[in-house]
Amino acid sequence: MHDTLAEVSAILGRSKEALGQFQSILEPTIEQAADDHARLYWHHIYEEEEHRFDRLTVLLPMLEEALADEAFLSRENGDFLRLLQDISLEKFGLHNFLEHLDLSLFHYKGTEHEPAITALRDMTAADYQQMKAALETLNRALDTPLSFAAAVPTDEKENQKDHLKLAQYAAMPTASSSVSPSSEARRQLTVGSLKNI
Secondary structure: OOHHHHHOOOHHHHHHHHHHHHHHHHHHHHHHHHHHHHHHHHHHHHHHHHHHHHHHHHHHHHHHHHEEEEOHOOOOOOHHHHHHHHHHHHHHHHHHHHHHHHHHHHHHHHOOOOOHHHHHHHHHHHHHHHHHHHHHHHHHHHHOOHHHHHOOOOOHHHOHHHOOOOOOHOOOOOOOOOOOOHHOOOOOOOOOHHHHH
């Protein structure tokens, strides 16, 4: 479990650094927006990522502190379970960041920012896949309560309408997305699943 959490910490650290780079690209775009629609659009993306940056600023030191104390990493420790909820929330943050980077590539295509955003996008896509695998590993290790739908983006939900899904964000097969009906009751670590432990 320690190694998995160390991997999560590295992913979130890279993501925090990437957020700062992305925000520095967005700032002049907001300032120089041609109209209120463009300004609101970019401001909305900037604000969501700023909130995530603030969450990571709080979460990363807590995660590093937890990694320094093996005894902390216990299913019986409520603080550890709350930390895992925060980590699960940041999986969604990675997914949203990936979408924001993709959206920005439409605007920055052919500009000096395209290579930097493309590199951030590729790193984030790989990190998102690693984060999903890490949460699967934690799910198995902790045998946490089932609430899987709450932890799955729209694009990855099996029973979601197809026209609401975007293929580029659809799930790659994982242990949880290919469960058989008899194993659907397997317990999962999600944002809200740890409340009753």
